[in-house]
Amino acid sequence: MKYPRVKVKLEKIKQNTQTLVNLCKSKNITVMGVTKVFCAIPEIANSLLVGGVDYLADSRIENLIKLQNYNLPKVLLRIPMLTQAEEVVKYSDISLNSEIETIKELSKFAQKHNKKHNIILMFDLGDLREGIFFEENYLDLVSQIIKFKNINLIGIGTNLTCYGGIVPNEIHFNQLLEIKQNIEQKNKIKIDIISAGNSSSLHLLDKEVPNYINNIRLGESIVLGRETAFGNRITNTYDDAFILEAEVIESSLKPSHPIGEIGMDAFGGKPKFIDNGRINRIIVGIGRQDVEPCGIIPIDEKLKILGGSSDHIIIDCTNSKKTYKVGDIISFKLEYGSLLSLMTSPYVNKIFY
Ligand SMILES: *Cc1c(COP(=O)(O)O)cnc(C)c1O
Numbered sequence: 001m002k003y004p005r006v007k008v009k010l011e012k013i014k015q016n017t018q019t020l021v022n023l024c025k026s027k028n029i030t031v032m033g034v035t036k037v038f039c040a041i042p043e044i045a046n047s048l049l050v051g052g053v054d055y056l057a058d059s060r061i062e063n064l065i066k067l068q069n070y071n072l073p074k075v076l077l078r079i080p081m082l083t084q085a086e087e088v089v090k091y092s093d094i095s096l097n098s099e100i101e102t103i104k105e106l107s108k109f110a111q112k113h114n115k116k117h118n119i120i121l122m123f124d125l126g127d128l129r130e131g132i133f134f135e136e137n138y139l140d141l142v143s144q145i146i147k148f149k150n151i152n153l154i155g156i157g158t159n160l161t162c163y164g165g166i167v168p169n170e171i172h173f174n175q176l177l178e179i180k181q182n183i184e185q186k187n188k189i190k191i192d193i194i195s196a197g198n199s200s201s202l203h204l205l206d207k208e209v210p211n212y213i214n215n216i217r218l219g220e221s222i223v224l225g226r227e228t229a230f231g232n233r234i235t236n237t238y239d240d241a242f243i244l245e246a247e248v249i250e251s252s253l254k255p256s257h258p259i260g261e262i263g264m265d266a267f268g269g270k271p272k273f274i275d276n277g278r279i280n281r282i283i284v285g286i287g288r289q290d291v292e293p294c295g296i297i298p299i300d301e302k303l304k305i306l307g308g309s310s311d312h313i314i315i316d317c318t319n320s321k322k323t324y325k326v327g328d329i330i331s332f333k334l335e336y337g338s339l340l341s342l343m344t345s346p347y348v349n350k351i352f353y
Pocket of ligand 1 (some may be wrong): 034036059077096120159197198199200216218220228298342
């Protein structure tokens with residue numbers, strides 16, 4: 001057994017996917033299953049596939065390359081880099097775009113490889129991450145884009161609640177409809193896909209969904225079983241498909257307050273402490289090189305994470321019923337950010353069961 005490790009219960013991922021796919025299917029919405037948080041590890045991606053997603057989507061082309069053997073359309077979520085245009089054309093079927101210069105480059109390489117590359121044009125409705133800003137004159141831009149011979153404009157989309165934390169609502173749906181209609185009328189073309197956002201748009205599916213909304217891109221809701229506008233749990237999903245296990249490397253009774261003049265901690269911060277006298281402290285063999293201590297949630301609720309440095313996380317276990325000793329394994333549930341960094345860390349073992 002190698003620790004630290006993330007244990008991934010594939011059956012739970014599959015069930016989470018099924019629950020969400022069924023919900024979306026009932027509203028005629030197709031699902032792009034987003035694999036970036038688990039670095040597109042093929043075993044986990046397979047659970048999304050078995051769970052019924054219509055597309056596999058990732059923000060990094062390196063990850064989509066790992067998924068080439070899966071027979072579903074691959075979607076590149078992050079606006080492509082000019083320098084990756086050829087790989088994007090080779091390894092993705094659809095990419096999300098906002099820059100005409102990049103789309104031109106994609107067309108060039110699509111021609112070289114004798115392909116048509118599909119794009120979804122992203123619109124920024126106020127969250128201020130990627131997309132053509134909705135107040136801009138986008139119609140001229142679209143007229144130029146559809147002239148590129150090897151590009152198919154198959155849809156429009158938006159992304160919210162990522163940078164600005166903006167909560168999607170019906171007004172955003174209406175804005176997308178208006179953009180779609182304007183583009184269709186001006187250019188006499190049909191826009192097939194309206195991609196209404198990510199896991200933060202799920203709360204809108206509880207209500208009437210207008211029939212022009214026909215796609216959603218889901219990552220966090222599949223892996224952690226929650227929507228992301230308000231952080232609510234989704235019924236019939238699991239929040240513990242991913243569990244971190246770390247090993248106790250020291251267990252001791254020590255003061256809660258450091259002794260001496262307090263300067264900087266290992267990361268340049270100035271730490272503050274409350275003196276609770278002597279406490280039972282354990283150290284687990286994982287650190288900020290792998291994960292931020294505040295993003296992991298001990299399953300033993302009486303454990304309190306005190307902090308950490310590059311390679312250590314320190315936990316107060318004074319209130320726990322259990323006494324932890326060297327070699328014991330501590331389990332944690334995960335937040336999105338901690339899941340992302342743990343799956344990315346080569347020092348963290350990953351097992352599937
Ligand atoms: C990451 C990402 C998603 C998935 O977001 P979740 O909140 O994990 O569902 C959707 N769309 C884009 C463009 C993304 O980058």
